[in-house]
Amino acid sequence: MKVLKFGGTSVGSPERMKKLLGIIDANERQVVVLSAVSGTTNSLVEIGQAYLAGDKPKAAQLIKILKDKYEVFIKELFANPEFLAQGKEVIDYHFSLISNFSNDLFTNIEDKIILAQGELLSTTLYHVYLKEIGVPSVLLPALDFMKTDEDNEPVVDFITEHLTPLLEKHPDNKLFITQGYICRNSFGEIDNLRRGGSDYTASLIGAGIRSEEVQIWTDIDGMHNNDPRIVKGTKPIAQLSFDEAAELAYFGAKILHPQSVFPAQKYKIPVRLLNTMDPKAQGTLITNESDKDQIKSIAAKDGITAIKVQSTRMLLAHGFLRKLFEVFERYKTSIDMITTSEVAVSLTIDDLTYIDDITKELTAFGSVDIDKDQTIICVVGDFGAEKHGYAARVLEAVKHIPVRMISYGGSDHNMSLLVNTDSKTEVLRSLHSRLF
Numbered sequence: 001m002k003v004l005k006f007g008g009t010s011v012g013s014p015e016r017m018k019k020l021l022g023i024i025d026a027n028e029r030q031v032v033v034l035s036a037v038s039g040t041t042n043s044l045v046e047i048g049q050a051y052l053a054g055d056k057p058k059a060a061q062l063i064k065i066l067k068d069k070y071e072v073f074i075k076e077l078f079a080n081p082e083f084l085a086q087g088k089e090v091i092d093y094h095f096s097l098i099s100n101f102s103n104d105l106f107t108n109i110e111d112k113i114i115l116a117q118g119e120l121l122s123t124t125l126y127h128v129y130l131k132e133i134g135v136p137s138v139l140l141p142a143l144d145f146m147k148t149d150e151d152n153e154p155v156v157d158f159i160t161e162h163l164t165p166l167l168e169k170h171p172d173n174k175l176f177i178t179q180g181y182i183c184r185n186s187f188g189e190i191d192n193l194r195r196g197g198s199d200y201t202a203s204l205i206g207a208g209i210r211s212e213e214v215q216i217w218t219d220i221d222g223m224h225n226n227d228p229r230i231v232k233g234t235k236p237i238a239q240l241s242f243d244e245a246a247e248l249a250y251f252g253a254k255i256l257h258p259q260s261v262f263p264a265q266k267y268k269i270p271v272r273l274l275n276t277m278d279p280k281a282q283g284t285l286i287t288n289e290s291d292k293d294q295i296k297s298i299a300a301k302d303g304i305t306a307i308k309v310q311s312t313r314m315l316l317a318h319g320f321l322r323k324l325f326e327v328f329e330r331y332k333t334s335i336d337m338i339t340t341s342e343v344a345v346s347l348t349i350d351d352l353t354y355i356d357d358i359t360k361e362l363t364a365f366g367s368v369d370i371d372k373d374q375t376i377i378c379v380v381g382d383f384g385a386e387k388h389g390y391a392a393r394v395l396e397a398v399k400h401i402p403v404r405m406i407s408y409g410g411s412d413h414n415m416s417l418l419v420n421t422d423s424k425t426e427v428l429r430s431l432h433s434r435l436f
């Protein structure tokens, strides 16, 4: 059985939604995971924020704008008045739920209920649409099988245990529709897998039911070897290993949710990235295999801050790094890149929530320098320690640009550079023309 995930733009208009059946083979047994209609989750985030701020009139205004969009949406989606009436019932139900929260009782729990409505809407409307055109399908509630534990980690065994019987209940059905992104947490409350989490849902379901393949359908033909918005002539990468895909997904190739690589990797489920606008295009296949001896791709991640801590006490001291890292652990701030010398450490973070507290604590170790507006440029490929020449080629390509940090050897398939965000475009272009 395959798992197919369609993102927000793939269900972003009634026209696009109708076209999904050109891709989904209604005769093959499969699970179809849908995101919310594009823009919906962003609007739901704003609605939740208005409630949290105690501004119910603002929430009501935002809800009306969003609901109006759905009123138009269903009019185009359904041709038959009976099914249009059903579609209307669906949106009335979800929007009255969103409207009926009160300011005083609004917490994160209610906020997450609101965030869940986008995927509930898209899947239910699609299910009703399939009924209208006479294609049998089963709507599977993700909240019945998608679960996270105390550490907010999804539990694959729970999916296996709860989803398998749901699928077995319908031996004659081919098409199963379910929601991406949403889940229940360890308290049983409605929760989510964080923004972009529908990819993660697809990979988790793939792992849970030991699917033959997970397909992630978006609006670009696979992962490209550089950022197509910045560099001309980028190409889709035909094949990547899970490790390479994880590095790229994290470092800016926004096409895939970074965590979604891991369940598929653990259970050896191939993942294909495909393009709804060009379904015949080959896309990117991610498996355990890797094309050897190749630089595969370049990606960039903005919004990075570099922190340098300099201290002579570090010289020959043990336990220094542990103490330093503990500061970041206390503030739940993750570190992306790190380089060390005998008397200084530089590291990068992308979450500035606690930067002032962190800086204050770090000054106990020595002098602290902060550089904001940095970009990590990450070059991914197969270049382990036994290989030679790759680092030289990368550095040769950026020799005219100031580089703040270099990280190489952390894994066999990554070399990262930290540069000023102003230099990003030049670095990406220069690397592209020299490496490919």
Ligand code: ASP
Pocket: 007, 008, 035, 036, 041, 042, 118, 180, 181, 194, 195, 196, 197, 198, 199
């Ligand atoms: N709808 C959610 C979001 O916009 C999840 C997803 O689309 O993957 O983040």
Ligand code: MG
Pocket: 007, 196, 199, 255, 257
């Ligand atoms: Mg996405």
